[in-house]
Amino acid sequence: MNGKYFLTALSLILSVGGSLTACSGDRNAQDWFAPNPELQGNSPALDPSPSSSPSPASTPRELPLPTSKEIKDNKLPPNFPKAIPIYTRAKLLESQYRVGEIKGETRWQTEADRDTVAAFYRQEFEGNNWEFNASESNNTLLVASQDNLNLKLSIPPASESDSGTIFLLEYASNLSTAKGQATQSKSEDSQNEKKPENSLDLKQVSxxxxxxxxxxxxxxxxxxxxxxxxxxxxxxxxxxxxxxxxxxxxxxxxxxxxxxxxxxxxxxxxxxxxxxxxxxxxxxxxxxxxxxxxxxxxxxxxxxxxxxxxxxxxxxxxxxxxxxxxxxxxxxxxxxxxxxxxxxxxxxxxxxxxxxxxxxxxxxxxxxxxxxxxxxxxxxxxxxxxxxxxxxxxxxxxxxxxxxxxxxxxxxxxxxxx
Incomplete structure (x- = not known):
């Protein structure tokens, strides 16, 4: 593996694990997001093949906004839960996930500041009955859970500037089995069938x-x-x-x-x-x-x-x-x-x-x-x-x-x- 990319990925995992120690609330929160050697990359940034193109971390902040299709088809891990809201004004930089489990982490970049990102997720969680397990502390903005799904939103050190913010979404399920993943996928398929994208009935509209x-x-x-x-x-x-x-x-x-x-x-x-x-x-x-x-x-x-x-x-x-x-x-x-x-x-x-x-x-x-x-x-x-x-x-x-x-x-x- 290219040394530059290895160090980038290793630094990311260590900073994510370290930032959680400041969380308060649920005593098992640290176990939810503990680093795992079986995490597999799902991003061009983690591609071991040589390349002359820059890594996502060095991409300029004037980023083109991704469409929902790009987010869903190209970069999100296959086990990314549908229940997690996506801040659509952010670009997904890279992701890792664990095969056979609903567990992983995603790294995003946005031109918005940390307060705007935090306000968006706090609003989404409150409106969809998520339970908050920890308050803001150091680099962790919030830790929340819904049913068997746990999520942590954090800002890595030195990841916020005048031109934008990089933030992490880490997710883990208590049902860490392939069966749990299959159940989640079935639920996602059912949701997709019930609510097609942009399904609007405008016949009665002027x-x-x-x-x-x-x-x-x-x-x-x-x-x-x-x-x-x-x-x-x-x-x-x-x-x-x-x-x-x-x-x-x-x-x-x-x-x-x-x-x-x-x-x-x-x-x-x-x-x-x-x-x-x-x-x-x-x-x-x-x-x-x-x-x-x-x-x-x-x-x-x-x-x-x-x-x-x-x-x-x-x-x-x-x-x-x-x-x-x-x-x-x-x-x-x-x-x-x-x-x-x-x-x-x-x-x-x-x-x-x-x-x-x-x-x-x-x-x-x-x-x-x-x-x-x-x-x-x-x-x-x-x-x-x-x-x-x-x-x-x-x-x-x-x-x-x-x-x-x-x-x-x-x-x-x-x-x-x-």
Whole structure:
């Protein structure tokens, strides 16, 4: 074996095993991820044959984003459990696994920082009933388990910089037999049969907004269990607003909203630090996008996560990310003269400013994309998933912006070059 690659692989295994000693919680956690000499590589980085190409560890951080097909078909170990969520904005560098058991480790690289990675996995685990066995300590971000599956997320030493982060996902099953692996594979096949990729029924969706949903589906940015005709909640919209915005501006870090994993003063009394969406909702509030007591709005003490999203709130939260500066003062008369809404007086004052600015955005106005031409705004009317998708499809003001379609074209171009 080439000496350089041997030392790289050996260093990786030793750093993974060593980082676990700082974990607290389940006393058997160290045994789950103990290094094993039978681990077999499943990556070009571990190919023993000579090669003049650089190893994954030396690959520049400006990495092309992998498609879901590349992740599933080319690099993930064959025993990688389906229950483990994949951070799709990361590139898989290398992997090792043990034959005959559900046990292995994967190494990833992303342009996001460690807090963003940790927030993503904490949200996924909390939303899917995983149990946390250890808190953050040294290089270990979290250790969690579900049924017979154990997982550790960690950051190797010196693996975080201004341009991104390298993180490890190590997994091990208590059912460490070939029978357990066969059962897992059967379960995965069953899940694949029940839920085909991008299975959407858009027959009942207006053709004017159908394309927006299809673009999000291609980018894998549709929320779980997305129903285009179902009312969307305030929680669902805030989460989607955060994720779509940061994805569209993924190459412009200065425009992204930062997640906030902990805060001395939560923005809302009904969204605590342990809430699965706290990092994103708090981040939006601290950025001043969602009105809260942090922005001296004494009427916004409650977030009301399960309340239906209304039209005026959709515009109130979205337009600040289009304009990117303070909303100007306006009046009911000004909105009536521009939009011609018969019910302008029913719009709350804060939302009135956003509605006025939205008109100045011309054909890129959120109201036009989401609701079409109308003389009745109906500010308190609930918003559907399809309408929310139409609004989030584009961010920008007066021609300076980005759409989901442009990002989709960019990804297609990158795939063709590979």
């Amino acid at each position: 053709p004017q907004v159908r394309g927006y949903i299809e673009d999000f589906a291609a980018l894998e940015l549709l929320p779980k269990n997305f129903d285009p005709n179902k009312t969307i909640t305030r929680r669902e919209y805030a989460r989607w607003l955060f994720e779509v915005h940061n994805t569209l501006y993924r190459d412009r870090a200065t425009k992204q909203i930062r997640p906030v994993t902990s805060a001395s003063q939560p923005a809302f009394t009904d969204i605590k630090a342990g809430d699965r969406d706290f990092a994103m909702i708090q981040g939006l509030a601290e950025a001043g996008i969602i009105p809260s007591r942090l922005s001296q709005n004494t009427e916004a003490l409650l977030f009301q996560p399960d309340a239906p999203l209304t039209r005026e709130i959709l515009i109130l939260w979205k337009v600040p990310l289009d304009l990117r500066k303070a909303l100007p003062s306006t009046s009911i008369d000004a909105v009536q003269k521009t939009w011609g809404f018969q019910d302008s007086e029913q719009i709350q004052p804060k939302a009135l400013k956003a509605v006025f600015v939205d008109f100045e955005n011309g054909e890129n106005a959120n109201i036009l994309r989401a609701f079409g031409y109308t003389t009745l705004f109906q500010p308190k009317k609930a918003v559907t998933g399809a309408e929310a998708a139409a609004a989030l499809w584009y961010f920008g003001y007066q021609g300076d912006g980005i759409s989901a379609k442009e990002i989709l074209a960019l990804e297609s171009s990158q795939e063709e070059k590979q």
